[in-house]
Amino acid sequence: xxxxxxxxxxxxxxxxxxxxxxxxxxxxxxxxxxxxxxxxxxxxxxxxxxxxxxxxxxxxxxxxxxxxxxxxxxxxxxxxxxxxxxxxxxxxxxxxxxxxxxxxxxxxxxxxxxxxxxxxxxxxxxxxxx
Numbered sequence: 121x122x123x124x125x126x127x128x129x130x131x132x133x134x135x136x137x138x139x140x141x142x143x144x145x146x147x148x149x150x151x152x153x154x155x156x157x158x159x160x161x162x163x164x165x166x167x168x169x170x171x172x173x174x175x176x177x178x179x180x181x182x183x184x185x186x187x188x189x190x191x192x193x194x195x196x197x198x199x200x201x202x203x204x205x206x207x208x209x210x211x212x213x214x215x216x217x218x219x220x221x222x223x224x225x226x227x228x229x230x231x232x233x234x235x236x237x238x239x240x241x242x243x244x245x246x247x248x249x250x
Contacts, residue, residue: 130241133174133204134160135167135181135193145180148234154241164188168196171204178240180207180233205240207233 132155134142142160149157158174161167164185171179171193179197183190194206 128154130155130178130237131158131174131176132156132178132180132237133158133167133171133176135162135179135185135190136160136209137162137182137185141182145230145233148230149237152234152238152241155237164190164193167193171197172200175202176204178207178237179204180209180237182209207236209233 132149134145134157136142136145139160139162142162146157146160149155158176159170161170162185167179167181167185179193181190181193185193190208194208197203198206
């Protein structure tokens with residue numbers, strides 16, 4: 121019996137009021153084998169609806185969504201069956217209640233978020249008997 125590591129595709133959904141940032145992240149994440157960006161939204165309503173349809177493994181979102189709070193999205197999807205891992209990017213880290221799985225300072229860099237996604241991706245590798 122041999123054991124082989126197989127790579128399951130990690131599905132990521134992006135939520136940011138800046139379409140430019142969403143597109144830049146999508147382009148950057150396309151370089152990571154085993155990771156697929158399954159969608160992106162720039163507002164809370166579209167994000168909640170699409171996340172429920174797409175059932176991503178990870179949601180990366182900005183806490184500030186044009187007059188709406190990304191934390192409302194965290195509350196909406198975190199109690200669902202097969203809830204995604206949630207990464208929140210914020211300009212100010214003070215006053216956060218528990219909710220997101222990871223909270224990042226937005227100015228720290230996209231590369232910090234990408235590094236976290238790369239670490240999460242390693243957990244999607246599972247041994248398979250052949």
